[in-house]
Amino acid sequence: MFGKDIGMKRIKTVALSGIGGYGMIYGTAFLEECEKRGLEFTGCIDPYAEKCSYINQLRDKNIPIYESMEDFYKEQEADLMCIATPIHLHESQTLYALQHGSHVLCEKPLCATMDEAHRMLDAQNGSSLQVAIGYQYSFNPGIQAIKADIMKGRYGQPLLFKDITLGPRDSIYYQRGWAGRIKAGDNYVYDSVANNACAHYLHNLFYLAGKTMNTSALPTSHETELYRANKIENFDTITTRIQTDCGIPLYFAASHAIDRLQQPYFELEFENAVIKCNMVTRKVEIFAGGKNYEGSLAPDPKEREKIWAVIETINSGKPVACGIETAMSHTRFINMIQSEVEIRNFEEGRILKKQKQNPSSVITYVDGLYDRLQTCFEKAVLLSESEG
Known part of the structure; x- marks a missing residue:
């Protein structure tokens, strides 16, 4: 309002x-x-x-x-x-x-x-x-089309929305003054894999579960595990199950403590369909009624579409797709886990280092974590509930 x-x-x-x-x-x-x-x-x-x-x-x-x-x-x-x-x-x-x-x-x-x-x-x-918040997928026409179909009940009752994003970050990434910090000076920053690099993908789950085109579902409760392998104050790995006020459960897995990339990917499970999307290739697959339909999100190679979408929307006198209230679901969840969940250290014996071409660039990763998180995503389980 x-x-x-x-x-x-x-x-x-x-x-x-x-x-x-x-x-x-x-x-x-x-x-x-x-x-x-x-x-x-x-x-x-x-x-x-x-x-x-x-x-x-x-x-x-x-x-x-x-x-x-x-x-x-x-x-x-x-x-x-x-x-x-x-x-x-x-x-x-x-x-x-x-x-x-x-x-x-x-x-x-x-x-x-x-x-x-x-x-x-x-x-x-x-x-x-107006204040718009730059969660870029909320402004993507393809995501908005999927959300509109969900709101119309095209795929039946939503059962589970889930996302996995695994992206290595090296020692140079963590050399920024506030990187991986809970506070920067006297101010909270809560910089983490879930509140910075992978925030777009976590928020996208809340957005897709929202009841209207410019609202997001709010987290009401969660089961979350936070871990770190890097020498940082905050966490670099998360697995979580989230309950929302819309009744749609969410699952999210993300980590920087891995040695190779898993492109951001989400699956939306419904009574009558499953939607799968690779957020980098923009490929969308919809499995419904025994058939497979393929499409794609609108390309945005320079990540600029949200800028022009915000300007066009404000000039038309309409509310933006992702404003303060729409973005608050993500902030609320981050505050919940930061105040309620203890961060665990990975076992030292499983933490490895990989030197990149730049002598100053070293990736810290956990042996076997990449495969374990893939399994966690498939089963929508927490890391402690997986084998390894």
Whole structure:
């Protein structure tokens, strides 16, 4: 719900906070496409802008660069502020942008804590502006089509939605100041495999289980196991069974402590059908009525579709597919497990190291974990319930 009418301010100008890392997706998109889309790129915000790989392109286009939001808003305006900064900055920067009249597209996850989430929601509801959260699959036309069919009951009663995502992360990944941390300074960040790299895929389960096109199912209870192999504060491996307010059970398995990649993959089980999807190849298979149907999600090689979808939706005066309340299901679940589940260390004797070509890059992984998690996914069981 919004405190005032939404869509009153159309987007003609855009800006970006956080130009490195994932922010490069936004920055290069604006450099390449703003002009032909009738948008003005009014500036960037990053205290470490000199490290940005495309800073010369920004300078060539005369895009102003500022060290802080305060400096930016003293000189510039933005109808849409895109935020691609670390998790613990999402709340404060979203609130500041709203206070200065900007719609917001904030990268996932929404924030670290539910208190932050509620403050963000209150700030949005006190304005005529919208905040979109960049869970990219909520904006994908193929995912939206699957969700619409689920809502219509096309496949019968949902029985179980599950996802597995296994992606190695090396020692360089964990050298970032807040990587794998529960807190960054005095602020919670809850950085983990479930709240950062694989957050898109976990949230997608909540989104697909939601009762309307722009809501997600809320977690009500869970059985969760958290593990770590890397020398980090938080966890790098999770298996979980989740009960939701919609009555659809979810299962999720993810790990960075493995030696090879399992592309993000989900299965949706119904009374009368099974839907399978590889989130990288975008291939979708639907098994129903003894027949196999194949299709694909819309391609998005540069991961930009959510940017233009948000702008188009806000300009049309409609609510975005994934706003604050839609994203809160994921944050709520993260807060539940971080406060309720003890993180276990994998046995030292099973933890191995793999040197990559870069001498500074070492992958820490658990012997046999990849295969065990595959079995866990197939049976929807926790790691302790599997053999090995």
